[in-house]
Amino acid sequence: MRDKQHLFKEFGIRATKQRLLVLDLLMEEQMPISVEQIFLKVKAQDESINLSTVYRILSTFTEKGIALKSLLGESSVAYYELNRMVHKHHLICLSCHKIMNINHCPLENYEKELQRTTAFEVVSHKLEIYGYCPECKSKH
Amino acid sequence: MRDKQHLFKEFGIRATKQRLLVLDLLMEEQMPISVEQIFLKVKAQDESINLSTVYRILSTFTEKGIALKSLLGESSVAYYELNRMVHKHHLICLSCHKIMNINHCPLENYEKELQRTTAFEVVSHKLEIYGYCPECKSKH
DNA sequence: GTTAGTGCAAAATCTTTGCATATTT
DNA sequence: AAATATGCAAAGATTTTGCACTAAC
Numbered sequence: 337m338r339d340k341q342h343l344f345k346e347f348g349i350r351a352t353k354q355r356l357l358v359l360d361l362l363m364e365e366q367m368p369i370s371v372e373q374i375f376l377k378v379k380a381q382d383e384s385i386n387l388s389t390v391y392r393i394l395s396t397f398t399e400k401g402i403a404l405k406s407l408l409g410e411s412s413v414a415y416y417e418l419n420r421m422v423h424k425h426h427l428i429c430l431s432c433h434k435i436m437n438i439n440h441c442p443l444e445n446y447e448k449e450l451q452r453t454t455a456f457e458v459v460s461h462k463l464e465i466y467g468y469c470p471e472c473k474s475k476h
Numbered sequence: 477m478r479d480k481q482h483l484f485k486e487f488g489i490r491a492t493k494q495r496l497l498v499l500d501l502l503m504e505e506q507m508p509i510s511v512e513q514i515f516l517k518v519k520a521q522d523e524s525i526n527l528s529t530v531y532r533i534l535s536t537f538t539e540k541g542i543a544l545k546s547l548l549g550e551s552s553v554a555y556y557e558l559n560r561m562v563h564k565h566h567l568i569c570l571s572c573h574k575i576m577n578i579n580h581c582p583l584e585n586y587e588k589e590l591q592r593t594t595a596f597e598v599v600s601h602k603l604e605i606y607g608y609c610p611e612c613k614s615k616h
Numbered sequence: 617g618t619t620a621g622t623g624c625a626a627a628a629t630c631t632t633t634g635c636a637t638a639t640t641t
Numbered sequence: 642a643a644a645t646a647t648g649c650a651a652a653g654a655t656t657t658t659g660c661a662c663t664a665a666c
Contacts, residue, residue, distance in 0.1 A: 349645085350640050350641070350644090350645060350646065351640080352639070352640070352646060352647080354646080354647070372630090384647095385648085386648045387631090388631085388647085388648075389646080389647055389648070391632070392647085393646095395631095395632090396646095406550075407550070407552060410545055410547075412547060412554065412629095412630080413629090413630070414552065414630085427590075427594065427596050429596075430599060436594070438594075442582065443582060443603075450567075450578070450605065454567065454578075455610040456567050456569075456607050456608070456609055457608040457609075457613045458605055458606075458607040460607070461604065461605040461606060462602070462603065462606070463583075463601065463602065464602045465598055465600075465601040465602075466598075466599050466600045466602070467596050467597045467600070468597040470595040470596065473595075473596075489620085489621090490619090490620060490664085490665050490666070491665075491666095492620090492665070493664090494621085511656085524622095524623080525622085526622070528622085528623075528624080528656085528657075529621080529622055529623070531655095531656060531657075532621080532622080533621095535656095535657095536621095552630085552631085552654095552655085553654090553655070554655085554656085
């Protein structure tokens with residue numbers, strides 16, 4: 337508990353019960369999770385928490401670099417995950433919408449090449465791979 | 477004009493004035509464009525067109541594979557572009573939000589490898605690269 | 617003439633904001 | 642005590658839908 341308090345202090349934000357709940361949840365989750373899901377899971381721990389608080393917390397976390405925001409698939413709802421400072425990507429199943437991690441990033445060398453050939457200064461990239469997970473594949 | 481009529485017929489949808497306007501616009505545009513921008517540009521040609529019609533047309537085009545939908549950056553508004561059947565990606569400038577095309581895709585071999593190592597059947601991927609374009613880079 | 621598509625208005629969904637109250641420092 | 646964060650309710654923004662009317666086939 338002490339270390340989380342400290343983490344918040346480092347980022348210059350107050351250690352509230354609600355922020356601790358959201359942080360704990362993100363630490364448990366291994367995958368990006370939607371705001372709705374975050375809200376429901378946190379609400380199970382603290383009935384009184386409000387959706388707008390969750391939005392504000394996630395937006396603060398994203399600004400501070402504690403969390404990462406992304407938009408997966410065509411769904412237009414925001415997903416968040418803890419910023420583990422490890423560069424990774426996801427495999428997303430088009431059938432069951434399961435998300436799997438890929439730890440290796442195939443783009444490191446490519447970005448350097450791109451930088452040379454286009455004079456564009458590459459800062460980051462977003463890569464998601466879509467397909468069918470082993471279980472769904474066998475159902476087809 | 478004849479060929480566009482024919483295109484719509486092939487897809488089993490009617491060749492309406494509104495669809496022709498949206499298709500023409502997407503053919504002119506070299507980059508993904510937001511629904512709002514599409515609506516305004518089309519409205520300049522036909523004052524009476526309605527935003528919901530544009531949404532419906534874009535959604536039909538996407539279902540039929542005539543257009544591609546994507547969400548760029550963190551912005552949560554949908555962008556559309558003509559499906560030119562050429563696999564490509566975009567460079568997006570974090571400063572001026574300009575979008576540039578990359579024609580080469582660095583992931584073809586990687587996808588095959590991934591398929592072997594994860595048993596996930598890869599269908600497609602989404603890759604966008606963020607950074608600073610040459611003009612903005614020199615301003616910093 | 618029938619079917620599909622459009623315009624309009626209203627609803628639905630997701631996200632943000634103003635303000636009084638409560639909590640943290 | 643002062644500053645910050647929360648809850649609630651209301652508003653914003655984006656997208657979708659029901660329905661009567663219109664255009665395409």
